[in-house]
Amino acid sequence: MRIVLTGISGRFGRRVANRLHRVHEVIGVDRRPCPGLPKGLIHHRIDIRRRSAENIFRQDEIDAVVHLGVVHNFRVSSEELYVRNIIGTETLLRYVSQYKVKKLILLSSGDVYGPMPTNSHYIHEDAPLMASQRFPETRSIVAVDRAIQSFFWRHHDIETVILRPAHIVGPNVRNAPSRYLRLRIIPTLAGFDPMVQLTAEDDLIGMIEGALKPGVRGVINLASTEPVPLARILKIVGKPTLPVPHPLFKAFLERAWRYRMTSFPAPELDHIRFNAVLDTSRSEDILKVPPERTLYDIVEPFRAE
Amino acid sequence: MDVVGAGIKLLEIASKVSDGMGEVMSNGELEARLERIPTNLGPYGVDPFGFDPNYIRKIMAPVAWLYQKYFRCQSFGLENVPDGRCLIIGNHSGQLPFDAMMIVMSAFLDRDPPRYFRSMVERFVPATPFVSPFLARCGQILGTPENCRRLMGSGEAILVFPEGLRGLNKTWAKRYQLQRFGQGFMRLALETQTPIVPTVVIGAEEQAPTFYNAEALAKAFGFPAFPITMTHPMVPGLGLLPLPTCYRIYFGEPMSFDGNANDEDDFIMEKVRSVQERMQAMIDAGLKRREHVFW
Numbered sequence: 001m002r003i004v005l006t007g008i009s010g011r012f013g014r015r016v017a018n019r020l021h022r023v024h025e026v027i028g029v030d031r032r033p034c035p036g037l038p039k040g041l042i043h044h045r046i047d048i049r050r051r052s053a054e055n056i057f058r059q060d061e062i063d064a065v066v067h068l069g070v071v072h073n074f075r076v077s078s079e080e081l082y083v084r085n086i087i088g089t090e091t092l093l094r095y096v097s098q099y100k101v102k103k104l105i106l107l108s109s110g111d112v113y114g115p116m117p118t119n120s121h122y123i124h125e126d127a128p129l130m131a132s133q134r135f136p137e138t139r140s141i142v143a144v145d146r147a148i149q150s151f152f153w154r155h156h157d158i159e160t161v162i163l164r165p166a167h168i169v170g171p172n173v174r175n176a177p178s179r180y181l182r183l184r185i186i187p188t189l190a191g192f193d194p195m196v197q198l199t200a201e202d203d204l205i206g207m208i209e210g211a212l213k214p215g216v217r218g219v220i221n222l223a224s225t226e227p228v229p230l231a232r233i234l235k236i237v238g239k240p241t242l243p244v245p246h247p248l249f250k251a252f253l254e255r256a257w258r259y260r261m262t263s264f265p266a267p268e269l270d271h272i273r274f275n276a277v278l279d280t281s282r283s284e285d286i287l288k289v290p291p292e293r294t295l296y297d298i299v300e301p302f303r304a305e
Numbered sequence: 306m307d308v309v310g311a312g313i314k315l316l317e318i319a320s321k322v323s324d325g326m327g328e329v330m331s332n333g334e335l336e337a338r339l340e341r342i343p344t345n346l347g348p349y350g351v352d353p354f355g356f357d358p359n360y361i362r363k364i365m366a367p368v369a370w371l372y373q374k375y376f377r378c379q380s381f382g383l384e385n386v387p388d389g390r391c392l393i394i395g396n397h398s399g400q401l402p403f404d405a406m407m408i409v410m411s412a413f414l415d416r417d418p419p420r421y422f423r424s425m426v427e428r429f430v431p432a433t434p435f436v437s438p439f440l441a442r443c444g445q446i447l448g449t450p451e452n453c454r455r456l457m458g459s460g461e462a463i464l465v466f467p468e469g470l471r472g473l474n475k476t477w478a479k480r481y482q483l484q485r486f487g488q489g490f491m492r493l494a495l496e497t498q499t500p501i502v503p504t505v506v507i508g509a510e511e512q513a514p515t516f517y518n519a520e521a522l523a524k525a526f527g528f529p530a531f532p533i534t535m536t537h538p539m540v541p542g543l544g545l546l547p548l549p550t551c552y553r554i555y556f557g558e559p560m561s562f563d564g565n566a567n568d569e570d571d572f573i574m575e576k577v578r579s580v581q582e583r584m585q586a587m588i589d590a591g592l593k594r595r596e597h598v599f600w
Contacts, residue, residue: 117431120451121354191307191434193441195355226347229355229438246434274431277353295349 007069009034057099064103085140108145110166115276122279125219135267165222170201171301181302190243195227200293210289221278224291238304309439320370338419356444372410380411382556390457393464397472399509424464474530480510496566500559507591512547
């Protein structure tokens with residue numbers, strides 16, 4: 001299979017590229033440089049919106065597109081997020097339909113549902129995407145998910161897959177949940193202990209590979225672990241915890257974020273406050289890539305010495 | 306230690322101080338009953354909804370003391386609770402939901418084999434610190450139709466108070482008058498062909514006689530209600546401590562309904578009303594039979 005991989009220069013993108021490269025022909029597209037790629041793996045250092053990116057699709061027949069190039073960094077201005085995420089995705093969708101790519105995989109996020117006090121315990125793939133109600137900065141990420149959903153309905157001949165993994169955690173990952181577990185003293189919200197699922201980085205790579213199989217399509221929730229109370233996870237991690245009342249913690253984070261003293265935006269506190277448990281039964285039925293990591297395996301690199 | 310933990314500690318002390326501790330079920334017996342509850346535990350000791358039998362084990366003794374010594378609960382008609390999935394529909398009263406706790410305990414302590422009801426909680430609960438994890442570990446779940454459907458799918462008995470806060474926070478003048486019922490429970494019962502067990506608690510109304518519900522204050526504090534009772538809010542901290550009234554819990558014969566779950570409100574309401582009337586009749590009969598509020 002000849003696969004176009006966006007966002008190849010990220011830490012995760014590079015790992016996905018390495019894995020897919022074993023069996024497939026991978027063509028990476030990213031604005032950032034991507035040193036240290038294995039031989040034979042082509043990387044185009046271009047913006048997906050440029051005409052030269054279209055040439056990739058025009059020159060060779062592309063079998064699949066794996067779209068990892070969605071920016072999740074909320075420090076980036078909202079204009080920039082809009083252009084890179086929404087316009088970037090829309091351009092990519094145009095290439096996919098115009099050049100008859102048979103498969104499109106988006107790595108979205110379980111966060112798009114948003115942790116809400118009114119959530120039903122299990123969140124099914126059909127649930128509304130509420131993340132930006134309490135956390136407006138996530139709107140471009142939600143919009144990308146929606147754009148690809150509507151693409152899915154319009155193009156029945158193209159197998160479109162949207163993967164929505166629960167918190168991705170791994171030793172190389174630099175997202176909020178991994179950074180949270182890496183803190184030396186882990187703050188929690190006093191009086192809250194939500195059910196949390198984790199997705200191992202390595203499991204996720206296997207699942208992306210699995211989504212390339214013919215016949216897999218639609219929106220799929222992913223997780224490596226069953227829902228577990230956060231306190232239990234932190235107990236396994238074994239680091240000291242510090243319960244802080246929510247209003248205090250929120251006020252602190254809002255100020256710290258403004259003065260660039262933290263990398264956690266205040267609305268993300270909802271993730272350690274409310275349940276957002278993904279119903280992963282569809283993944284078991286359709287994707288059939290059982291997670292290989294247990295909670296202990298996932299948390300191991302974060303444990304106190 | 307958190308607020309809920311402190312409350313449980315207090316109960317433990319109270320139960321130790323009180324005489325006749327011997328009559329309360331022994332820990333071994335409680336343990337044995339807990340073992341007999343069917344659960345769906347994951348590899349980390351909790352079920353996917355957050356129910357943790359180990360947590361129950363810790364708080365079981367003081368709650369059993371509340372059931373047997375403090376409220377001196379008597380339950381009637383436990384044979385009406387079926388073994389499979391069912392909806393336990395109760396009347397709600399008493400400002401703090403001790404009635405829910407006691408209904409759950411009656412099926413747990415007095416029924417053979419024991420059952421552990423999962424109750425559906427109000428929407429403000431998940432955002433309430435301390436209360437939210439406490440209720441979750443005790444197996445109580447946010448009352449959405451989807452949650453209820455899932456639990457019924459695994460054969461659980463679900464405790465629902467269709468009056469919700471309207472019943473819980475009503476004032477003394479409205480005691481033992483069922484407030485307006487929601488219809489969600491009936492739609493679920495029709496959809497899943499689940500029997501409804503009408504259940505009434507006599508005695509919870511008098512645990513905290515309320516003269517007035519100060520809605521403005523409730524809004525200001527972000528509480529669901531602000532009851533003015535003889536002691537609340539005048540006695541800080543313990544103002545809502547319930548009076549030790551005698552609880553009588555009646556489980557009625559199961560009712561079954563047929564029909565379309567997506568019918569118009571009027572048709573559903575008719576069925577709801579028949580449950581409500583049955584419960585009101587049970588309440589009236591129970592009140593007539595009762596000789597005194599406290600014994």
